Amino acid sequence: MPELTFTTSVVGSFPRPRWLIEAFEKFNRGEIGREDFEELLDDAVKLTVKEEELAGLDVITDGEQRRTSFVAFVGQKIPGFKLIYVTDINPRALEIMKQYKAQLTYWRAVAVGEIRDSIIALDEFRFTRSVTDRRIKVTLPSPYLIMWETWDAKYSRDVYKDPEALAEAYSRVLRQEIIRLRDAGVDFIQLDEPMLGDLTEAKEDEPDRYRKVIEAIHGQKYRGFRNELYLARDLINETIKGIDGVRIGMHMDRWPNPDSPFYGVGFERLAPVVYDIKVKQYVLEYASPGSGDPAVFARDLPSDKELGLGVIDVRNPQVEDPKVVVQRVERVIGVLDPKRIWLNPDCGFAPGMYRKFERRIAFAKVRAMVEAARMLRSKYGEK
Ligand SMILES: [Zn+2]
Secondary structure, X not given: OOOOOOEEEOOOOOOOOHHHHHHHHHHHOOOOOHHHHHHHHHHHHHHHHHHHHHHOOOEEOOOOOOOOEOOOXXXXXXXXXXXEEHHHHXXXXXXXXXXXXXXXXXXXXXEOOOOXXXXXXXXXXXXXXXXXXXXXXXXXXXXXXXXXXXXXXXXXOOOOOOHXXXXXXXXXXXXXXXXHHHHHOOOEEEEEOHHHHHHHHOEOOEOOHHHHHHHHHHOOOOOOHHHHHHHHHHHXXXXXXXXXXXXXXXXXXXXXXXXXXXXXXXXXXHOOHHHHOOOOEEEEOOOOOOOOOHHHHHHOOOOOOEEEEEEEXXXXXXXXXXXXXXXXXXOOEOOEOHHHEEEEEOOOOOOEOOOOOOHXXXXXXXXXXXXXXXXXXXXXXXX
16 A cells, blocks of 8 residues: 555544443443443444544544553453552552642552463454454553553562563563564554653653652652663563564653643653654654644654654644644654654543543544645645
8 A cells, every 4th residue: 555645543542432431330330241341342442433434534543442541451451460449559649649730540550460471452453453444553551651550569569579570571461462463464553652751841860740649659769861761762672673564653642731841842852762762653742732843853753763743632622723733734844754744633532431522522623633634635745
């Protein structure tokens, strides 16, 4: 298939229908059986796929409809993780999150046993493949994210002496799953790395607000800005080393914080180390206020890499005018060849099941993005 210019995609999640959230709750309370629940999950994926097709996206996802959150679902899929409610880990957890203005998912996947090779998303992909002909993106939590999210000093230390040991074990499991997904014909595998994205607001000797919360709740320890960057780079490179035949990307977001001295600074804060991560595409938040100028990051992007540019604000319900989206893309035109520019929203519309975002607004936003891609192709695309 010839490569499109300004290929459109989504980051991952799409808001879940209300009946699906109710079904999750009923299933957890034992009010509906597994078979009925799975039928509802299948229905929700069919609905989302259809919406993404109708919106006109080139590369689609299943909207992460089967996952309670983009990270905690590993607790449903991989033995060794256990879902624990955040206040059972630390009774002061909610106060701590409020204090630092940093929200973590309440149901935490915590490493409590040995992490073993498991299907993480292959089953999801097979179903999605059976209901669409479009190209498919599959999202997976990255090892550096899993390390920060799931190692707890009280629950994990007996099995993994430190967070790094857990991250290495997960990295090996993830690698096997990436190879299986590649062999099954996935078009795009995206590693989700918001913890690396949050590092844009950390100083050498002072962590960002998310790490402060995790230090307080899970008893982890910040290694300093440079060492965190190197660790993330090495873990991701080890995971994907030598795997070809599939497009691999990495997604970072950051919820820019107006109180931070790095408000208005972009992901160039993580350069040049971030360019050494051996992914093909960086899928980045750049539409929300305070996220900086993507041209600064794009300017030094190695020539074999692509930018998945965030052009839709997923935290503001106002639907973008396609002309505004075109202007957001034009910031990197002249810096990157249009074939290297993909369009996507800043982040998933509902990374956690309970994130409130109206489905019809999400749909309208994605449609505006597709319309912008059409305008850009007629203006800048090759004939
Ligand atoms: Zn995100």
